[in-house]
Amino acid sequence: xxxxxxxxxxxxxxxxxxxxxxxxxxxxxxxxxxxxxxxxxxxxxxxxxxxxxxxxxxxxxxxxxxxxxxxxxxxxxxxxxxxxxxxxxxxxxxxxxxxxxxxxxxx
Numbered sequence: 001x002x003x004x005x006x007x008x009x010x011x012x013x014x015x016x017x018x019x020x021x022x023x024x025x026x027x028x029x030x031x032x033x034x035x036x037x038x039x040x041x042x043x044x045x046x047x048x049x050x051x052x053x054x055x056x057x058x059x060x061x062x063x064x065x066x067x068x069x070x071x072x073x074x075x076x077x078x079x080x081x082x083x084x085x086x087x088x089x090x091x092x093x094x095x096x097x098x099x100x101x102x103x104x105x106x107x
């Protein structure tokens with residue numbers, strides 16, 4: 001059960017990290033650009049699901065003959081990363097552009 005929970009967390013951590021980091025960027029607590037945050041989260045989003053699959057394969061019983069379900073962690077994690085991070089990046093770039101335009105109008 002712990003291995004499944006760890007694998008699930010590893011699959012979902014990249015999009016959550018992206019949303020949290022970009023939110024902290026808007027609150028001026030993080031100085032990294034949105035593009036750099038996105039690049040780091042994409043790399044994490046590729047590595048961690050593969051790591052989740054590897055952890056699940058290691059924890060399979062020795063008499064298991066097929067690990068196709070374990071590879072599903074990598075496929076599911078990569079698909080979550082490929083859909084969630086670009087969508088949230090577009091949203092955060094729109095928010096940043098809106099804030100820049102409002103700041104330009106106020107000055």
